[in-house]
Amino acid sequence: MTMHRYRSHTCAQLRKTDVGNSVRLSGWVHRVRDHGGLLFIDLRDHYGLTQIVADPDSPAFKVAETVRGEWVIRIDGEVKARLPETVNANLPTGEIEIFAREIEVLSAAKELPLPVFGEPEYPEDIRLKYRFLDLRRETLHRNIVARTKIIAEMRKRMGEVGFTEFSTPILTASSPEGARDFLVPSRIHPGTFYALPQAPQQYKQLIMVSGFDRYFQIAPCFRDEDPRADRLPGEFYQLDLEMSFVEQDDVLSTMEPVLRGVFETFAAGKPVTQQFRRIPFDEAMRTYGTDKPDLRNPIEMQ
Numbered sequence: 001m002t003m004h005r006y007r008s009h010t011c012a013q014l015r016k017t018d019v020g021n022s023v024r025l026s027g028w029v030h031r032v033r034d035h036g037g038l039l040f041i042d043l044r045d046h047y048g049l050t051q052i053v054a055d056p057d058s059p060a061f062k063v064a065e066t067v068r069g070e071w072v073i074r075i076d077g078e079v080k081a082r083l084p085e086t087v088n089a090n091l092p093t094g095e096i097e098i099f100a101r102e103i104e105v106l107s108a109a110k111e112l113p114l115p116v117f118g119e120p121e122y123p124e125d126i127r128l129k130y131r132f133l134d135l136r137r138e139t140l141h142r143n144i145v146a147r148t149k150i151i152a153e154m155r156k157r158m159g160e161v162g163f164t165e166f167s168t169p170i171l172t173a174s175s176p177e178g179a180r181d182f183l184v185p186s187r188i189h190p191g192t193f194y195a196l197p198q199a200p201q202q203y204k205q206l207i208m209v210s211g212f213d214r215y216f217q218i219a220p221c222f223r224d225e226d227p228r229a230d231r232l233p234g235e236f237y238q239l240d241l242e243m244s245f246v247e248q249d250d251v252l253s254t255m256e257p258v259l260r261g262v263f264e265t266f267a268a269g270k271p272v273t274q275q276f277r278r279i280p281f282d283e284a285m286r287t288y289g290t291d292k293p294d295l296r297n298p299i300e301m302q
Helices: 123-129 139-161 199-207 248-266 281-288
Strands: 022-037 039-044 049-054 072-082 097-105 182-185 195-198 214-221 234-243
Touching: 022 049, 022 097, 022 248, 039 072, 049 072, 139 234, 139 248, 199 214, 199 234, 234 248
Parallel strands: 049 097
Antiparallel strands: 022 039, 022 072, 039 049, 072 097, 182 195, 214 234
């Protein structure tokens, strides 16, 4: 059987049941450790880490001595069980390691302007200049994957309660909605501009009056306005939805289980409020001075 050019497994896939197998992995060198002539390489890909071992008797040792952080390499080797005292319980692959038989350098890296391993804090301008390195850091990588999973969960749950997802145009005509529009000049019609939508307002209303009953989308919104405490300037995303022939309680009773379910899925065991608290407008204004009080730290008016 011919081995795949780059990998037979990902860097998070191997377990103790694979001991004795010959495998091929490809990924980024997370870090290299020299333990008295025995080299340990933590190999990283999108899925996780696997420890690679190169001893002086291995034909791969000479190449292993040259590799540095963030080099991209391919390794062939045998899966072996770690000794009980060296098992890493914090790593899914922590019970095994790969004894390297061959190492191929796929891409060497120069000295890094900011390290990926350890995630030290760096000035934002450096992080944005080298964004491709910044996004390799474990926390950012995990956050981006979590965002994708949350949106997928929202889509699944909205579909389960009868909503249909529609995409609406991004280049549109300007409409007065409270904030300034971002404008895009038209090459085909010189002197005229498209506007980026502040929200999919007109399009979703068109969908609703056409009789589609329940609409939603994870909508990009573009507003040329100053930043706020609860909103990024320029571009943000919102769960946008419309329902036909409903009253206020219909909206709340439909959306409560959707949002509660999403939070319970990603709350990592933390308690989630089971029911939205209903506060009449007059009571909210009288008690908190606003119709959107922060109930985590409520400031009540006396």
